[in-house]
Amino acid sequence: MGKIGILLINLGTPGAPDTASVRRYLKEFLSDPRVVELPQWLWQPILRGPILMTRPRKSAHAYRQVWMEHGSPLAVYTRAISSALQQGLPELVVDWAMRYGNPSIASRLEAMVAAGCDRILLAPLYPQYCGATTATALDAAYEALRKMRAQPAIRTLTPYYADPAYIEALRASTLTQLAALDFAPDLLIASFHGMPERTRLLGDPYRDQCVETARLLGEALGCEVRVTFQSRFGRAKWLGPATDDSLRKLPGQGVGKVAVLTPGFAADCLETVEEIAIRAKADFIAAGGHKFVHLSCLNASRDAMNLYENLARRELAGWLER
Numbered sequence: 035m036g037k038i039g040i041l042l043i044n045l046g047t048p049g050a051p052d053t054a055s056v057r058r059y060l061k062e063f064l065s066d067p068r069v070v071e072l073p074q075w076l077w078q079p080i081l082r083g084p085i086l087m088t089r090p091r092k093s094a095h096a097y098r099q100v101w102m103e104h105g106s107p108l109a110v111y112t113r114a115i116s117s118a119l120q121q122g123l124p125e126l127v128v129d130w131a132m133r134y135g136n137p138s139i140a141s142r143l144e145a146m147v148a149a150g151c152d153r154i155l156l157a158p159l160y161p162q163y164c165g166a167t168t169a170t171a172l173d174a175a176y177e178a179l180r181k182m183r184a185q186p187a188i189r190t191l192t193p194y195y196a197d198p199a200y201i202e203a204l205r206a207s208t209l210t211q212l213a214a215l216d217f218a219p220d221l222l223i224a225s226f227h228g229m230p231e232r233t234r235l236l237g238d239p240y241r242d243q244c245v246e247t248a249r250l251l252g253e254a255l256g257c258e259v260r261v262t263f264q265s266r267f268g269r270a271k272w273l274g275p276a277t278d279d280s281l282r283k284l285p286g287q288g289v290g291k292v293a294v295l296t297p298g299f300a301a302d303c304l305e306t307v308e309e310i311a312i313r314a315k316a317d318f319i320a321a322g323g324h325k326f327v328h329l330s331c332l333n334a335s336r337d338a339m340n341l342y343e344n345l346a347r348r349e350l351a352g353w354l355e356r
């Protein structure tokens with residue numbers, strides 16, 4: 035019998051915070067028809083024209099503000115999650131890959147098979163299922179498997195948006211961080227990445243799963259957890275309410291102290307550190323807010339590792355006992 039592997043998959047990030055690297059990354063990411071659901075004949079001229087002419091420079095500037103000693107936060111924390119999970123599950127082969135950019139899903143799947151894995155759990159690190167994240171990550175894995183003569187057996191991680199171990203990790207992480215800051219916010223906001231409203235109408239369960247995560251977390255904490263959606267892109271109508279608009283209105287409604295958590299992101303990244311912890315904070319304070327705190331994502335915390343070991347052991351049941 036061969037080995038059992040877990041491949042953690044995250045979104046992807048540029049290799050460096052410069053305009054050329056960000057352009058390469060955005061071109062691959064935004065050319066994915068699961069992400070922008072327009073006919074390519076219509077979309078590609080828009081992407082290659084106005085978008086790739088202007089956005090890479092602006093985004094590279096944002097990336098430079100959050101870049102870490104060992105790379106982009108998304109890559110640094112995803113790698114840390116993989117190393118910590120490998121330590122907790124030494125009998126397995128744990129690896130990580132990115133849907134866009136490097137390390138690619140195909141290259142890591144090939145490496146795992148070469149290392150003797152004949153059973154692999156594909157684990158997109160998205161608690162809430164979305165066609166633009168979970169499905170495209172799995173599509174890429176299946177595409178790589180399609181080219182293999184001897185394929186490993188495959189399982190995929192069930193979306194864990196309502197899993198008691200996930201809710202508990204969020205509850206514990208929220209309470210620990212608020213206690214460390216000695217902060218009692220007037221309101222807790224759960225900001226999730228947005229999606230075009232149309233995808234919901236077409237049957238994507240993403241929005242409902244975000245709402246359910248926040249409801250369960252509110253129940254566990256015994257307080258309101260208000261849902262908002264961030265990172266709007268393009269002109270179509272996106273899921274609402276928007277995080278930035280909501281935050282700007284709060285001081286006028288008597289809410290001066292907020293804590294924002296970003297439970298849809300397994301790892302801190304541009305969207306949490308720059309968009310929320312820097313930009314949303316500045317907007318909130320400019321609108322008259324007194325105190326704003328962004329609570330870190332679960333990253334490779336003890337709470338996170340409890341969660342992932344729990345999910346892995348459950349998804350691998352039957353394989354592990356053999």
Ligand SMILES: C=CC1=C(C)c2cc3[nH]c(cc4nc(cc5[nH]c(cc1n2)c(C)c5CCC(=O)O)C(CCC(=O)O)=C4C)c(C)c3C=C
Binds near residue numbers: 047167229302
């Ligand atoms: C149509 C465009 C986009 C859709 C749909 C979308 C969905 C989506 N994205 C995430 C998670 C992440 N997105 C990140 C960055 C990012 N997202 C978009 C656009 C769409 N996302 C862009 C253009 C960018 C790049 C940055 C920018 O130029 O603004 C990231 C961070 C990557 C990083 O390097 O740190 C994450 C993570 C989810 C979960 C999601 C749907 C549910």
Ligand SMILES: [Fe+2]
Binds near residue numbers: 227
């Ligand atoms: Fe995104």
Ligand SMILES: [Fe+2]
Binds near residue numbers: 265304305309
């Ligand atoms: Fe953003």
